[in-house]
Amino acid sequence: MAKNRIGATSTSPSTALATIxxxxxxxxxxxxxxxxxxxxxxxxxxxxxxxxxxxxxxxxRVTGRDYATDAETVPASEIYFVARKKLGNSGPWLNEADKVAWIDPRTGYECIMLRHDPDGFLSGYVGVPEDHPLFGWDHEAIAPEIGIDVHGxxxxxRICNDEPSPQWSLEAEAHRICHVVVGHASLNTTDDRVHSGQWWLGFECNHLYDVVPGRPQHRQGFMGAETHAEYRDDAYVVREILNLAAQLKALALGEPVPARDGPPLPSIGLDPKRGG
Known part of the structure; x- marks a missing residue:
């Protein structure tokens, strides 16, 4: 299988201090x-x-506190909440964080749970180092036989999203897929961050079988009964991130990919955009 390697270089962000x-x-x-x-x-x-x-x-942004879902507590380095128009009057997403970044103690990999604007669905990402066998691979070039089994x-x-910025801001950090802060977060874009290259692999929960809070009239809404669509909450997404981290670690060690934790995944074939 040909390796599709994309832009495996990264630039350093500005060291401008925030005035907060x-x-x-x-x-x-x-x-x-x-x-x-x-x-x-x-x-x-x-x-x-x-x-x-x-x-x-x-x-x-909150630092120095863990983040707890209904099923798992992770040692969060950063927890973000972003002010936005409420996506409905009720729903589990109203109390969830919009970004949580942590280092998984079982694999040592950097992990991020991130909410997408304006639709409000969650996604998950794991960063792997330069010596990982999938570093630089396009996700579409990774064959199913490799054993990555994640939602959708x-x-x-992509390489770390750390393009230079003249001024540090929470707005940028709250949406950035980049290095996880180690220890207490700095108000400087470079302090306290791991600087070796990281290649991020991730998944999204905005498929036909997912409820997307900001798109109630989208086809997810009126085909929900047929696909058993449901909102993928923070507990679900954190578990999927940890599953992905464990699978990627096994590949790095040349070991068999471990069994997934949690219920069976929805069939990709339920979504014509993915399964045909």
């Missing part, structure tokens, strides 16, 4: 944060005490 201040996430700070986020629901996703919070242009199949393959 960190604040300790004290009990009184949590009350203020709940008001900012519109409810106490998001706080339940961040167990424990302590940490730091910063705000900028309707975006909140791989839909993303």
């Amino acid at each position: 201040k960190r604040k300790a996430l004290t009990p009184s700070g949590e009350v203020t944060l709940a008001k900012t986020l519109g409810s106490e629901g998001p706080l339940a996703k961040m167990p424990g005490t302590g940490g730091e919070v910063i705000h900028q242009s309707g975006i909140v 199949g791989l839909t993303y393959s």
Whole structure:
């Protein structure tokens, strides 16, 4: 099989400092944060005490706290909440984070859960280092026989999204698929980040068999009964990210791909865009 290698080089971002201040996430700070986020629901996703919070242009970033789904708690390095028009009056997405970045302790790989604007569906990404056998591969060139088995199949393959920027901003960081911050996040675009090249492989939850919060009139809506469409929440997506990380680690070690954790995946064939 031919290897389709794409742009395996990366540029360094600007070192411009942001003109915003960190604040300790004290009990009184949590009350203020709940008001900012519109409810106490998001706080339940961040167990424990302590940490730091910063705000900028309707975006909140929390560091120093884990992130908990209904099924898994991950050692989050960064947790983002992005102010946006509410996608309906109810739904699990209203209390979920919009981006969570962490390093998976079982594989050592960098992981990101990210919500897409304006439709509100979640996606997942795992970064692999330059010595990984799939580093630089286009996701469409990765044969099923390799053993990657993730929701909807791989839909993303790209080097770190760390183009130079004249000014650091939470807006950029909240949507960037790039290196995970190690320890407490800096207000500098380069401090505390892992700088070796990372190739990101990922998947999206916006297929025919997925409920997309921002597209109630899309065909996912009126074909939902036929495809058993449902919203893929943070618990589902985090589990898929961890499954993908485990599969990629096994490939790196030359070991058999491990069995998936969780229920069987929807058939890609249910979506004509993917399965024909």
